Amino acid sequence: MTNSNETSALSISIDRLQQRLAELAAIGAIEGTEGCARLALTDEDKAGRDLVVTWMKDLGLDITIDGIGNVIAVMPGEGAPVMCGSHIDTVRTGGRYDGNLGVLAGLEIIETVQGAGVTLARPLAVGFFTDEEGARFAPDMLGSLVYVGGMALEEALDIEGIDGAFVGAELERIGYDGSAPLPGLVPHAFVELHVEQGPVLEIEGITVGAVESVQGISWTEVVVTGQSNHAGTTPMHLRHDPGFVAAACANFARELALDIGHPHVATVGRIELHPNLVNVVAASATFTVDLRNTDEQKLQESEQRFMEFLTATADAEGCTVETRTLARFEPVIFDETVVDLVEQTATSLGHSVKRMPSGAGHDAQMLARVCPTAMVFTPSVDGISHNPAEYTSPEDLEAGTNVLLHTMLALAET
Ligand code: GLV
Ligand code: MN
Ligand code: MN
Numbered sequence: 001m002t003n004s005n006e007t008s009a010l011s012i013s014i015d016r017l018q019q020r021l022a023e024l025a026a027i028g029a030i031e032g033t034e035g036c037a038r039l040a041l042t043d044e045d046k047a048g049r050d051l052v053v054t055w056m057k058d059l060g061l062d063i064t065i066d067g068i069g070n071v072i073a074v075m076p077g078e079g080a081p082v083m084c085g086s087h088i089d090t091v092r093t094g095g096r097y098d099g100n101l102g103v104l105a106g107l108e109i110i111e112t113v114q115g116a117g118v119t120l121a122r123p124l125a126v127g128f129f130t131d132e133e134g135a136r137f138a139p140d141m142l143g144s145l146v147y148v149g150g151m152a153l154e155e156a157l158d159i160e161g162i163d164g165a166f167v168g169a170e171l172e173r174i175g176y177d178g179s180a181p182l183p184g185l186v187p188h189a190f191v192e193l194h195v196e197q198g199p200v201l202e203i204e205g206i207t208v209g210a211v212e213s214v215q216g217i218s219w220t221e222v223v224v225t226g227q228s229n230h231a232g233t234t235p236m237h238l239r240h241d242p243g244f245v246a247a248a249c250a251n252f253a254r255e256l257a258l259d260i261g262h263p264h265v266a267t268v269g270r271i272e273l274h275p276n277l278v279n280v281v282a283a284s285a286t287f288t289v290d291l292r293n294t295d296e297q298k299l300q301e302s303e304q305r306f307m308e309f310l311t312a313t314a315d316a317e318g319c320t321v322e323t324r325t326l327a328r329f330e331p332v333i334f335d336e337t338v339v340d341l342v343e344q345t346a347t348s349l350g351h352s353v354k355r356m357p358s359g360a361g362h363d364a365q366m367l368a369r370v371c372p373t374a375m376v377f378t379p380s381v382d383g384i385s386h387n388p389a390e391y392t393s394p395e396d397l398e399a400g401t402n403v404l405l406h407t408m409l410a411l412a413e414t
Pocket of ligand 3: 098386
């Protein structure tokens with residue numbers, strides 16, 4: 001059993017953490033920026049995975065890879081581990097902190113504990129989960145969803161990406177189609193450190209977020225089909241224009257979010273017109289809508305109102321519509337005891353702390369289905385994320401990682 005005097009003074013090395021963040025960010029680096037592009041299961045993702053696995057091996061951890069490519073590394077020891085982790089895939093215009101911080105902070109914490117030579121009552125573990133972003137293969141949090149048994153492996157392997165590739169074939173291609181059992185090892189508790197990716201902590205001058213919930217997510221892909229025609233000769237009243245329907249829906253999504261009110265958000269992030277030419281009324285428009293709210297009822301209301309608008313607008317324009325759900329997750333409430341522990345740990349380390357919801361989706365929301373779970377947020381400068389300009393100061397990274405360290409040490413004693 002650990003003597004708390006042995007662990008209370010422990011502190012991570014911010015230089016070592018920063019060094020690993022920089023080395024990982026060099027893979028898929030976006031020229032002229034601090035950011036990187038490692039879409040899930042691409043060659044860049046493979047190279048990032050290989051580097052992190054090398055670091056896990058260097059620390060002497062027991063490493064397993066499951067059929068969806070999740071990698072879990074556990075310190076030798078008895079009992080269910082206290083686990084942290086996140087993801088190392090990025091959006092195409094990613095920053096170096098989103099996801100990567102939660103994984104590399106886990107390595108740093110394990111190295112710190114090993115270096116101090118303390119023996120814990122239960123082991124620590126760190127994992128990275130496949131395709132958290134969902135930018136190439138929907139839904140987001142795919143790896144952690146399969147890890148907790150929320151989707152069958154066969155169904156996940158069959159998912160087709162935006163480039164026509166399949167999850168299963170890509171996993172095989174990059175050599176991360178492992179054989180560890182699914183659903184995966186159930187941790188004693190799970191805590192994910194992540195950058196906030198929003199402006200709240202910075203605006204309020206607070207160092208640590210104790211995340212108590214994640215808002216619900218609804219992603220839909222819409223395909224509108226009309227009549228492609230000559231842009232100069234087709235009178236306005238005779239058009240069946242999918243481009244117009246897509247634009248009207250994007251406009252309506254914003255009005256809807258404003259009408260429902262904060263914290264509702266709505267985004268049309270992808271619109272593709274075919275044939276996408278200056279003088280051709282489009283034949284089809286494919287676009288996505290991302291709706292989020294902390295309240296399930298309001299999320300459902302927004303889905304219904306959006307569909308009504310879409311159908312009515314397409315009908316009036318003489319277009320047809322097909323929709324496909326890409327992701328649908330209800331809001332998640334984290335474990336009160338673990339959230340309290342994060343809050344108390346931050347306070348005891350002398351940091352300002354705020355209980356808050358998460359606007360972004362996270363692997364922790366899936367792990368919450370199987371074990372006590374919470375998250376630690378650290379501020380994002382200007383609230384910017386999913387952008388290579390994403391930045392968190394070394395001081396804030398250090399504070400957040402030390403909060404994660406001491407939260408995990410306390411959980412290892414329970
Ligand atoms: C996933 O990371 C999301 O919140 O979009
Ligand atoms: Mn993330
Ligand atoms: Mn992200």
